[in-house]
Amino acid sequence: MDFSDCQTIDEVRVRVKEYISYYNSERYQWTLKKTTPDEFRGHLLVS
DSSP states (O other): OOOTTOOSHHHHHHHHHHHHHHHHHTOOBGGGTTBOHHHHHHHHHHO
16 A cells, blocks of 8 residues: 555544445455455355
8 A cells, every 4th residue: 555645643543444345345355255355254154
């Protein structure tokens, strides 16, 4: 992640929260059988 254009700590916090949301909800992971972490967790809870 590039924080060089952030002017305040609040901008950094927002950027980090956005990335965490992207990572958990949209980014498919090969080690999780090509699912997102949220999808994989949901699958484990149903089983």
